[in-house]
Amino acid sequence: MRQDFKNLYLTVFSLLICNPWLASCSIFAAEIEDKGDIQMIYSPPQDENHQEIYEILQETQEFDWLAEDINEAIAMPRDIAVKFEECDEENAYYDPETVEISMCYELIQKYKEIFADEAESDDEYVTEVINAALFTFYHELGHALVDQLELPITGSEEDAVDELAAIILLEEQGELGEDSALAGAFQFDVDAAEEAEFEELPYWGEHSLSEQRFYNILCLVYGSNPQKFNFLVEDGDLPEERAEICPSEYERKVNSWDTLLSPYWK
Numbered sequence: 475m476r477q478d479f480k481n482l483y484l485t486v487f488s489l490l491i492c493n494p495w496l497a498s499c500s501i502f503a504a505e506i507e508d509k510g511d512i513q514m515i516y517s518p519p520q521d522e523n524h525q526e527i528y529e530i531l532q533e534t535q536e537f538d539w540l541a542e543d544i545n546e547a548i549a550m551p552r553d554i555a556v557k558f559e560e561c562d563e564e565n566a567y568y569d570p571e572t573v574e575i576s577m578c579y580e581l582i583q584k585y586k587e588i589f590a591d592e593a594e595s596d597d598e599y600v601t602e603v604i605n606a607a608l609f610t611f612y613h614e615l616g617h618a619l620v621d622q623l624e625l626p627i628t629g630s631e632e633d634a635v636d637e638l639a640a641i642i643l644l645e646e647q648g649e650l651g652e653d654s655a656l657a658g659a660f661q662f663d664v665d666a667a668e669e670a671e672f673e674e675l676p677y678w679g680e681h682s683l684s685e686q687r688f689y690n691i692l693c694l695v696y697g698s699n700p701q702k703f704n705f706l707v708e709d710g711d712l713p714e715e716r717a718e719i720c721p722s723e724y725e726r727k728v729n730s731w732d733t734l735l736s737p738y739w740k
């Protein structure tokens with residue numbers, strides 16, 4: 475039986491009728507003192523091409539709500555700033571020196587161009603842009619949590635935080651999260667098509683190849699609900715040979731992240 479990520483803890487808290495203001499509650503609280511929050515910062519862009527993204531982010535406040543959810547759920551040793559800004563490159567990254575995540579408008583602009591052709595309405599377009607940026611947001615947040623909570627990751631950190639991003643979206647964000655995880659996967663499919671033009675694939679890189687990241691995320695999406703996402707196998711996106719092990723792979727990874735983060739749930 476799959477343990478429900480975080481919800482299990484929330485259920486335990488509520489069953490104990492625990493009043494967090496009472497000292498006696500402290501044995502159930504996070505193992506570190508909560509000294510920080512995610513702080514969202516939207517820098518006004520100079521390039522007018524980025525103005526629309528800036529406005530969508532401000533108007534929808536989608537990331538502000540998500541940051542609030544995380545702040546309510548996880549104790550952090552210090553503030554982590556998430557800056558939406560121009561960086562002169564299509565990128566997003568976490569800087570451990572400054573404890574800041576940069577979400578570059580240039581990268582979101584790229585997602586916008588990928589999805590603009592496919593969206594059938596303005597609303598769908600706005601949703602697709604946000605969905606695509608959400609996966610990246612949780613991926614970078616994963617790097618920040620690994621660093622700040624000193625999580626003992628073995629194997630590739632890049633693969634681990636891809637998993638964390640997919641799991642948070644699939645476990646916590648309902649249909650929006652499912653759409654975002656799929657949007658995240660299909661971005662890697664687009665990147666893989668670009669990589670195919672390279673003379674030599676970057677096997678030496680810290681990231682897995684985009685095609686591998688695509689299949690790993692699809693596997694988690696399918697594994698989270700094989701009935702609902704059976705179309706991924708039927709449409710030929712996820713080979714049956716991999717799909718067979720995805721439900722157990724998903725369950726194991728949810729449990730692993732649950733164990734890693736459990737000392738920090740508030």
Ligand SMILES: [Zn+2]
Nearest residue numbers: 613617632635
């Ligand atoms: Zn990364």
